[in-house]
């Protein structure tokens with residue numbers, strides 16, 4: 103059975119040579135089909151998208167539009183049915199599971215829609231986990247200090263010794279954010295990172311993101327929050343598995359490029 107959809111109506115615009123070395127994330131005709139009893143269901147129907155180094159990009163769209171699926175593509179959590187995904191100098195669409203886990207641990211910070219913390223580890227140990235896996239920050243003492251520093255950055259260092267079940271939903275969300283930053287990733291993919299936070303805490307978390315962007319980190323963030331989305335460098339809208347912005351706006355903007363020079 104051929105699960106591929108025909109290419110999207112618009113071809114990806116060629117990237118000018120002057121911009122090519124600044125593209126961090128490059129998706130070409132990415133399709134994702136989930137197998138269902140009724141046959142393949144296309145959650146992504148041909149995504150062409152480039153994100154430059156240092157861009158802060160928000161993804162919006164209705165429930166079921168394909169936002170989490172898109173996040174899972176650029177972090178290699180799930181593989182596309184068709185199309186290419188390049189992040190930095192690596193093609194991640196065809197990496198094996200072990201290779202991609204290693205790549206992700208070193209290069210990408212992921213904040214999941216539903217936290218996915220380890221319930222039997224304390225908040226601090228959850229933050230140390232990616233450092234342990236990637237064998238970074240060699241001594242346990244340094245890892246712990248770094249975990250506490252990251253928890254402090256998101257305002258919950260006093261919860262460090264508690265289990266996730268003993269802290270609030272918003273605090274869990276912030277542990278997940280600190281964990282995503284554990285290995286100092288060059289890009290961060292965040293699925294509604296402020297969805298469970300009150301507006302003051304959401305703003306504090308957003309400021310952590312803005313600070314990271316000012317240091318050159320690239321962020322792709324799903325959000326329903328219009329106020330926060332208005333503060334990023336580019337907003338993408340996804341509907342029914344397709345980007346619905348004017349195709350030209352799926353390309354990085356000149357302003358975004360200049361802003362991050």
Ligand SMILES: Nc1ncnc2c1ncn2[C@@H]1O[C@H](COP(=O)(O)OP(=O)(O)OP(=O)(O)O)[C@@H](O)[C@H]1O
Pocket residue numbers: 136137138143144145163164165166167168169170171172215
């Ligand atoms: N494992 C799966 N099997 C079958 N269909 C799936 C699977 N995962 C997601 N889908 C479907 O793919 C579509 C896109 O799902 P996705 O989770 O990406 O949506 P979303 O935009 O993140 O929605 P929300 O805002 O509710 O989180 C939905 O219609 C969903 O039902």
Ligand SMILES: [Mg+2]
Pocket residue numbers: 169170171215293
């Ligand atoms: Mg989702």
